[in-house]
Amino acid sequence: MSEISTKPYMLRAIYEWCTDSGYTPYLAVKVDSRTTVPMAYVKKGEIVLNISFGATSGLKMDNDAIRFHARFGGVSREIYVPVDNVMAIYANENGQGMAFEPVLGNDDPDAQPTDSPASADVPPPVLTPAASTPTLSSVPTSSPEQRDSATPGDDEPPKKGGRPTLTRIK
Numbered sequence: 637m638s639e640i641s642t643k644p645y646m647l648r649a650i651y652e653w654c655t656d657s658g659y660t661p662y663l664a665v666k667v668d669s670r671t672t673v674p675m676a677y678v679k680k681g682e683i684v685l686n687i688s689f690g691a692t693s694g695l696k697m698d699n700d701a702i703r704f705h706a707r708f709g710g711v712s713r714e715i716y717v718p719v720d721n722v723m724a725i726y727a728n729e730n731g732q733g734m735a736f737e738p739v740l741g742n743d744d745p746d747a748q749p750t751d752s753p754a755s756a757d758v759p760p761p762v763l764t765p766a767a768s769t770p771t772l773s774s775v776p777t778s779s780p781e782q783r784d785s786a787t788p789g790d791d792e793p794p795k796k797g798g799r800p801t802l803t804r805i806k
Contacts, residue, residue: 650725668721
């Protein structure tokens with residue numbers, strides 16, 4: 637039995653969590669020749685899209701692509717985003733969500749998704765140490781003495797005010 641990608645299922649789950657929690661779901665998308673978005677809003681080959689119920693019409697999140705209509709500058713546009721091109725889905729209000737590894741070299745419209753059954757026959761690309769995938773590591777915890785000597789405002793949450801943004805760390 638061939639393995640099915642979990643990415644479209646995770647996208648739908650985070651979208652549902654956002655809407656159930658009253659948050660606004662946003663998609664960060666890598667734009668290439670397979671993506672249909674208004675190019676005037678693309679910055680550095682990427683676009684961030686509001687996919688909330690109020691901002692879209694006819695939203696359809698399939699296993700291969702996300703399709704919907706949205707207004708840009710008052711003009712309704714048809715949007716098509718391959719699931720492979722989604723870099724993150726998150727709640728605009730608090731930045732919580734999920735980020736995905738970008739698919740490299742997928743500008744070819746005939747290219748297979750990286751996690752498709754057909755790609756299992758192709759050996760993975762050889763990565764140099766500089767291009768290797770980052771790994772997760774734990775943040776060192778402070779000792780009780782360090783916590784007690786911390787300045788009084790360190791335990792307070794960050795101040796509200798600015799619009800949350802998604803920060804990609806490479």
